[in-house]
Amino acid sequence: MQLVRVAWALSAAAAGLCIVVFLQVHYLGEGQLAAGTCEIVTLDRDGSQPRRTIARQTARCACRKGQIAGTTRASPACVDAHIVRSRQWCEMLPCLDDEGCDLLINRSGWRCAQPGGRVKTTTVS
Structure with a gap:
């Protein structure tokens, strides 16, 4: 049961990381700087x-x-x-x-x- 929870936590973390990377690429574009x-x-x-x-x-x-x-x-x-x-x-x-x-x-x-x-x-x- 604990192994399943760990697997779900890792899957959620990986999905979150993918979303963050997608948003950075989509909104900032390559070569653009974040505001400030x-x-x-x-x-x-x-x-x-x-x-x-x-x-x-x-x-x-x-x-x-x-x-x-x-x-x-x-x-x-x-x-x-x-x-x-x-x-x-x-x-x-x-x-x-x-x-x-x-x-x-x-x-x-x-x-x-x-x-x-x-x-x-x-x-x-």
């Missing part, structure tokens, strides 16, 4: 200068209404559009937890300062 998510499309690093690494990253986001692509905790994310429009970059929490955020003088980006004195500068183009 981002993915990194390209990441280029240039370490040719001593003590300096230049990285360029391109992300693709599917943001909800009132949101726009931004950066949260050093990863691409959907953030409130007013943050980007007002160029108050530190409001989107772009730095890691142990880093401090400072706006660049011309508001073209921000700096994340690590406790050891290392600085990551991000500019928006």
Whole structure:
């Protein structure tokens, strides 16, 4: 009797998984992102200068209404559009937890300062 219950439970779980996969494929389609998510499309690093690494990253986001692509905790994310429009970059929490955020003088980006004195500068183009 217990074996029958286990078999039914496994069958139900498998059917549920099939339904979830079907819904994802049917509603999202191949190559589409779920609302409110981002993915990194390209990441280029240039370490040719001593003590300096230049990285360029391109992300693709599917943001909800009132949101726009931004950066949260050093990863691409959907953030409130007013943050980007007002160029108050530190409001989107772009730095890691142990880093401090400072706006660049011309508001073209921000700096994340690590406790050891290392600085990551991000500019928006």
